[in-house]
Amino acid sequence: MKIIVPATSANLGAGFDSIGLAVNLYLTIEVLEKAEAWRIDHDLGVNIPTDEKNLLLTTLSAVLAQKKQHLSAKYHLKMSSDIPLARGLGSSSSVIVAGIELANQLAQLGLSDEEKLALACQIEGHPDNVAPALYGNLVIASSATKEVRAIKAKLPQCKLLAFVPDKELKTVASRQVLPETLSYAQAVAASAVANVLVASLLSGDLVTAGQMMKEDLFHEKYRSALVPELAAFREIGQTYGAYGTYLSGAGPTLMMLAPEEKITLLLQHLSEKNWQGCFYELEIDSKGLQVEKSLL
Ligand SMILES: Nc1ncnc2c1ncn2[C@@H]1O[C@H](COP(=O)(O)OP(=O)(O)O)[C@@H](O)[C@H]1O
Numbered sequence: 001m002k003i004i005v006p007a008t009s010a011n012l013g014a015g016f017d018s019i020g021l022a023v024n025l026y027l028t029i030e031v032l033e034k035a036e037a038w039r040i041d042h043d044l045g046v047n048i049p050t051d052e053k054n055l056l057l058t059t060l061s062a063v064l065a066q067k068k069q070h071l072s073a074k075y076h077l078k079m080s081s082d083i084p085l086a087r088g089l090g091s092s093s094s095v096i097v098a099g100i101e102l103a104n105q106l107a108q109l110g111l112s113d114e115e116k117l118a119l120a121c122q123i124e125g126h127p128d129n130v131a132p133a134l135y136g137n138l139v140i141a142s143s144a145t146k147e148v149r150a151i152k153a154k155l156p157q158c159k160l161l162a163f164v165p166d167k168e169l170k171t172v173a174s175r176q177v178l179p180e181t182l183s184y185a186q187a188v189a190a191s192a193v194a195n196v197l198v199a200s201l202l203s204g205d206l207v208t209a210g211q212m213m214k215e216d217l218f219h220e221k222y223r224s225a226l227v228p229e230l231a232a233f234r235e236i237g238q239t240y241g242a243y244g245t246y247l248s249g250a251g252p253t254l255m256m257l258a259p260e261e262k263i264t265l266l267l268q269h270l271s272e273k274n275w276q277g278c279f280y281e282l283e284i285d286s287k288g289l290q291v292e293k294s295l296l
């Protein structure tokens, strides 16, 4: 059995903790054979555990505990991923979604998508990565009310150009620079910008969506000091024809939405900056979580 989960790019500026996109970088988990102890083969570096301390298996354990279920066996697993770690492309969320599905499959839980999303939000704390990782495409979601609500949509036609810095930025660290509270007036203004962002995305108006991305009042201005490339990335995008630019997730990845015919020119000017990192031309993943040779 194989579980495949896409990377995700969250926030889209003003959609902080609520809007996210699934993109074509993937985490894959293969269940190999039963074993005396959990063992994960991977080439993701020494900081990623190869035993039950791995986020994949702590997630599995949490789900089984909540469902009052247990497994009669442990397994040898293979984990592969082309999702850059701690770069703002949802690597942790993809693992959480994979861990929920692994529990679902091995314990035959029969979880609905809604149940998987609710469990993922409990673990992650916000839906903007786990929802598109589960469903694919563009998802606008809220876990602020009793029920997690997620609206699936298609991103209007455009190309995605990401700059992924060499340096890591852990989400926990990036969230620490955010304010504890906003004033009533700030909250009303920030949510109004987010509302127009959503409306423009759903009506196919990427020009207005791009404007709203840079008018975010929730998080980017507090995080800009952690991602020095943001201002220049945004200026190049605006000057050479991108629809919009935003800090992908908690950063440091920067994402640009642009017409296909502008990508070459944008890449040319961005490359002249000689920043330490890589550019990725990404596509939307439209499938989300996939299981091959499901056990259910
Ligand atoms: N494939 C993986 N296996 C186990 N843990 C992972 C994996 N990918 C990410 N993680 C955990 O998630 C952390 C990165 O999560 P986070 O700081 O939220 O960054 P991001 O979600 O932007 O990649 C990693 O440091 C690691 O602890």
Ligand SMILES: N[C@@H](CCOP(=O)(O)O)C(=O)O
Pocket: 008, 009, 010, 011, 016, 017, 018, 087, 088, 089, 090, 091, 092, 093, 126, 128, 129, 171, 174, 175, 219, 248, 249, 250, 251
């Ligand atoms: N809304 C979150 C998104 C975190 O995304 P990640 O890809 O950096 O894990 C935030 O902005 O903190």
